[in-house]
Amino acid sequence: MWAGVRERVLRLAEHSGADAIFGARGHGFRLGPVMSEEQIRALEADLGGSLPAQYRSFLLRVGGGGAGPDYGLMTPTVCNGRWQWLGIGLAFPAQPTTAEFAGRPFVAEALRSELTALEAEEPTPKAFATDEEFGRAYAAWDARYEELYDAQEAGAVFLSEQGCGYASLMVMTGPHRGAIWEDLRPMDRGIEATGHDFAHWYRRWLERTEQRLET
Template identity: 75%
Template sequence: MSEETWAGVRERVLRLAGRPGADKVFGAQGHGFRLGPVMDEEQLRALEADLGVGLPGQYRSFLLHVGGGGAGPDYGLMTPTLGSSGWQWLGAGLAFSAQPTTAEFAGRSFVAEELQKELDAIEAQQPASDDYASEDEFRCAHAAWDARYEELYDAQEAGAVYLGEQGCGYASLMVMTGPHRGAIWEDLRPADRGIEPTGHDFGPWYRSWLERTERQLQS
């Protein structure tokens, strides 16, 4: 998506704050229809240097022409922010933010699907106390199993950015590396459903939210 595709989008989002019923839109209490400042090329190149890959095109254009973060689906978009340890996505201006993501972590390989298969296999191998001669042996085996499970669980997030909080532990992620680069996935692990694709890239995902919200506030 180019500059033309995002033309007028920042103004449309900011106008929503003054519409009757705006405070009733889901997530509005988290972002208030506020957008952070747009980013410039120098900032984006520095972010990409930490990331190790170029930003997905639709998202990069959004950062240049709409805003660094703020108003968006659910409780709003996280913002790329430069700190003492490098670039990371933080919930600047959001009342309910997703977990932070460092650029280094987001630049790793995204292999959530492969890891889910391994997690499913490991889950089926959870130690049972009846299989061990003593309680100590069982505790040691279960601790090793749990450590491996948590390692794989956390590794599923690599290669993606936590872009927004949906509530109740669910979140929206944007894949930054590999064949799914630029796609929006959902972290549905609180419902034991893993990290799943939405079928949308960033641009259509964001514009769909904007158009849906505009229709809601016109009714």
């Protein structure tokens, strides 16, 4: 699956038009070192389960992070004694994700209807006798909305920044494990499935980039 991929990615940096590829100035077609089996097992211990197979083999054979779709892949690394995904070597990293958070149940799909219902219940001033009553009701509603909004991220890793607040995530738990989803919340569309697994998502980026550069 990953034979020759690391070499192909690194070779792209030598092309004269490489800087014109979207996101290239964020990752420079650089890849971090591959991870060892020992490192991956330590990461999985913090995660509370095994990594998706395609991604696991990528870390062992291609690199821990760096060049990839959009502004590049976040890298799993130890920080303050715990594993998390950080934007090592990336000019425009995605949001960091701890392994513990990524190992929680993935509930974004289940929360969609609950968030929609909650939005319809947003308090309005005319429904309350005083501004103080409205303020208390709105604060409680807003706190619950933020709780559910943030809970959509659990069980997934922010893998790549797309720009303007959009990001690509990889689901780490549940029936969608190993799938790439997109954070489209800036356009009020939630976190949605792309229909692609990690290998398809990464190899499609590589092949399209090679075609554009005619390598």
